[in-house]
Amino acid sequence: MRKTIAAGVVAGFALAAGFVMPAQAISATNADLYVFHGIPDTPVDVYVNGALTLDDFQPGTFAGPVDLPAGDYDIALTAPDAADASAPILEATVTLAANTSYTATANFAEDGTPALNLFTNDIATTNAGEGRLTVRHVAAAPAVDVLAGGTAVISSLANPDQATLNLPVGTVSASVAAAGTTEPVLGPADVPIQDGVLTIAYAWGSLEDETLALATQNITVGHSTPGGVPSGTAGYAAERDAMTQAFWIAGVAFAFAAASVAIVVARRARESKIES
Structure with missing residues (x-):
């Protein structure tokens, strides 16, 4: 056969x-x-x-x-x-x-x-x-x-x-x-x-x-929408929100650190100018 x-x-x-x-x-x-x-x-x-x-x-x-x-x-x-x-x-x-x-x-x-x-x-x-x-x-x-x-x-x-x-x-x-x-x-x-x-x-x-x-x-033919979609503080949405929050915190921290470095550099430059 x-x-x-x-x-x-x-x-x-x-x-x-x-x-x-x-x-x-x-x-x-x-x-x-x-x-x-x-x-x-x-x-x-x-x-x-x-x-x-x-x-x-x-x-x-x-x-x-x-x-x-x-x-x-x-x-x-x-x-x-x-x-x-x-x-x-x-x-x-x-x-x-x-x-x-x-x-x-x-x-x-x-x-x-x-x-x-x-x-x-x-x-x-x-x-x-x-x-x-x-x-x-x-x-x-x-x-x-x-x-x-x-x-x-x-x-x-x-x-x-x-x-x-x-x-x-x-x-x-x-x-x-x-x-x-x-x-x-x-x-x-x-x-x-x-x-x-x-x-x-x-x-x-x-x-x-x-x-x-x-x-x-x-x-x-496609399929119907699932009965529940993860949102709020559960599932993928929670992961997405956590990642967004982490990136936001990291960005603020980086900006704060950069600003601090800039202040220190400026202060030292001013003190060096006064001493000279």
Whole structure:
């Protein structure tokens, strides 16, 4: 079984490398759209409303986000050498709502036929010290359990469903097993949970063809303000105030010492002048 981790985030449909934009960049009239290619061994061109948008899009990679006005969009996938979108391999119309983040996926259905899916990304802020993990099943495989440390934390996840967990910041050793079992068919793999970040893990490929793989997408969503912020005479604020006070005292002492030296020097100069 080939167990690979394909991790890629590309800024814009130009496929320039970079970290995904924060979800807060979405406007009140536009939506953010990412695209994930989850069909093994099949590079494609992607057309949106008849215009070539992604050229030679490779399996296991992401593109986006693209800031698009809310509305309906026709997405078509063609062979990489197609002259236009008149003979698509896959085609679907998706509806994008304003102030919402989406990921469109080209992947296998459970029976191994190509499919297009549109997922809504949960970009609500997390609690301080927490991140969010979403797992999406877009592989040609039966329902699965997602295991963390050998224990099922998500059960009977079927294609094309998703499940979301809010977790403390850290690293989760995750694996995927057939529903009701604990023998991994994918993983284990270390999945970092980052503060204020939505991490989306995709199980993609084909169990029968032994091309199952894991791809991860990260979207910064931010976190809520902690319940208490050290202030007054406690925590960092106290350290800051103490440091400020220390510097102030040191400055006064230095100024006083300098003034004293100046007085002594002046007095001695005057006495020397009188003696002479």
